[in-house]
Amino acid sequence: MAVAEKPAPVRAEAKYVRTAPRKAQLVAEQIRGRPVPEARAILAFMTRDAARDVEKVLASAVANAEANHGLVGEELYISLATVGAGPTIKRWRARARGRVARIKKRTCHITIALALPEGAVIPSPAPAEPEAKPQRAPRKKAAEAAEAVETAPTPPAKSEEKPKRTARKKAAEVPKAKAKPKPKAEAKPKPKTTRKKKESS
Numbered sequence: 039m040a041v042a043e044k045p046a047p048v049r050a051e052a053k054y055v056r057t058a059p060r061k062a063q064l065v066a067e068q069i070r071g072r073p074v075p076e077a078r079a080i081l082a083f084m085t086r087d088a089a090r091d092v093e094k095v096l097a098s099a100v101a102n103a104e105a106n107h108g109l110v111g112e113e114l115y116i117s118l119a120t121v122g123a124g125p126t127i128k129r130w131r132a133r134a135r136g137r138v139a140r141i142k143k144r145t146c147h148i149t150i151a152l153a154l155p156e157g158a159v160i161p162s163p164a165p166a167e168p169e170a171k172p173q174r175a176p177r178k179k180a181a182e183a184a185e186a187v188e189t190a191p192t193p194p195a196k197s198e199e200k201p202k203r204t205a206r207k208k209a210a211e212v213p214k215a216k217a218k219p220k221p222k223a224e225a226k227p228k229p230k231t232t233r234k235k236k237e238s239s
Contacts, residue, residue: 047117047151048107048160050099055091059123059146062088066119066148073115074100074152092119092148099150106163109154118151 055062065088069077074096081093100111124145131139154160 047153048099048103048109048114049118049149049151050095050102051147051149052091052095052098053147054124054145055148056143057088057091057146058144059121061086062092062121062146062148065089065092066121066150069096069116070119071116073112075112077116092150095148095150099152103152103160107161109160113154114152115155116150117153118149120149122147122149 065081065084065086068080068084069092072080077096078093081089081096096116100114103109103114104111124147127143127145129141129143131141133139
């Protein structure tokens with residue numbers, strides 16, 4: 039029994055988007071079932087903040103179709119656009135009389151799938167090429183290298199005798215130069231005093 043192949047959609051998904059699910063659903067409903075160029079134009083002129091998040095997911099889905107499946111993004115249409123609820127982040131805010139008000143920051147998961155018109159089958163992505171492993175040296179060359187090391191002449195062993203210390207002997211044999219006597223400084227004559235002795239009264 040022949041089984042008809044279902045067209046495999048090209049999809050992209052963004053998780054934990056900081057937008058309320060209800061706000062993103064209103065945007066997703068506007069582009070569901072439309073061609074990619076028309077959906078881009080709708081999102082570009084939409085004033086809702088969630089439109090920017092949905093536009094990023096749509097661009098990612100188109101890039102996946104072009105890079106992985108070799109398709110033209112302008113020829114595809116949006117076959118699926120769903121928004122699911124994500125975890126809610128809980129915060130609080132101080133209120134009057136010592137009370138606390140609850141704040142719920144909701145998140146969502148946005149999923150967009152693309153398909154070819156008229157139910158055409160999307161080609162499967164090409165398998166990734168395995169990485170080439172580094173080639174090892176053949177065993178013959180390794181064995182030849184080991185034999186060459188074994189047959190190589192060994193350098194002569196150095197004598198264990200301590201070298202004779204000749205530098206000190208030579209230094210002792212060289213006579214030291216006699217120091218020249220320093221010239222003696224000539225004694226300067228004392229100046230004569232011109233003071234007169236006081237006359238004794």
